[in-house]
Amino acid sequence: MREPLKTQGDLKELLGTYYLGMAAKEKPIAWCTSVGPAELLRAFGYEVYFPENHGAMIGAKRPGAKNIPAASREGYSAEVCSYMTADIGAFLEGETPLQAYGFEGVPKPDLLVYNTSQCREVKEWFGFFARRFEAPLLGIHTPQNLDEITPELLAYLTKEWERLIEELERLSGRPLDRERFEEIASHSYAACKLWQEFLESNGRRPAPHTFFDHVILMAPVVVLRGTPQAVDFYRRLIDEVEAMPAPDVDERVRVYWDGMPIWGKNRHLSEFFQERAVSVVASTYGHSWTFDFEGGDPLPAMVRAYAEIFISRSESFKLEYLKEITRRFGADAVLFHDAKTCPHNTNTRFSLPGRLRKETGLPTLTFYGDLVDLRHFSEEEFALRMEALLEQLEGA
Ligand code: SF4
16 A cells, blocks of 8 residues: 655645735735746746646546536636636636635736647636736747747747746836846756656656656645745655655556546546556656756746647657657556547547557557546546456456
8 A cells, every 4th residue: 555655744834835925915926827937927026826726626626517617608618628617617606725725716816927838728718817807918829739849949939938028027117137037947947857856766666656646746846836945845755755665565557647637536546546556657747847947047948948848749759758758667558538628638639549559569548538527537437448458468
């Protein structure tokens, strides 16, 4: 039986301090997308709030589909991003899981900043709240489906970032403090490196932790990226993993998870896999927050790191990435989550599982679900298909 890592117990206080700091309203608040320019916003003195994290909290704590109809009545299709529709719906219904931190509603933004490297939905989502709160909306427009990160692309994106900096300077009435930016970027880089080191410790057999731990433990590298608190947290986490004995578990099968988590089913799935001696050892999702900002001037490094994330890349790039990471973690099979409302983080629709199977010999399983809207996931169907995969693996 794998016990949760003790350091996980520190998360409640860490995130509580983060949210209570925002509730104190001592600093202006900027809303930011999860792979948006959080470091830049912190350098301009903003507290940074991440609506995607709020969407995940709604998905994890409440029946996923509860708030979505309110967003549909406002004109947002129930077939688009359920982080967005659950978040907008909860706002319209005056609900938030942040009530636990003393908030009556989501923190009011002074500014909203997105990066379309992950999808265009974030622009529409932030646009709704920019209109509601009458706050400025700024963004970086990153192309998608990228084979290579070319010098021409980087030149274009550098202009996008420089334009954003100018707009932030105009709004704040002061120039970017380059030293502060460098300091924040170095914290961000340190946290990302430590997070990656932690994930890589799952090269061991049996794996000391699983994907279902990762989706909890990743919170600081998302919402506290750029702070020394995130760096401290991951140092402690790694110290714990290095010192711990191998977990007393039977690990018959190791699988890789591609696509979004199903937030409202994490506990169920964790137990399901544990009962069958299956370790979900790594995921594309967990590895998405391993940005590399190394170097002197953080701006070029950041422009590149935020452009080259997995989600913005072509199918050919993704195939090579999946071949390498599944080999590195010794995966016996790959699970592809086809998330109904997130086509951007779903990699099943253009033959990728079949090509991966052909090139690696690894069995793959595509299953249907969603990040928040549980109407699209069937526990029974998932169990049947997983059992069939396990039989296939055992018969191999
Ligand atoms: S990547 Fe998917 S889950 Fe994330 S904001 Fe975009 S549509 Fe929503």
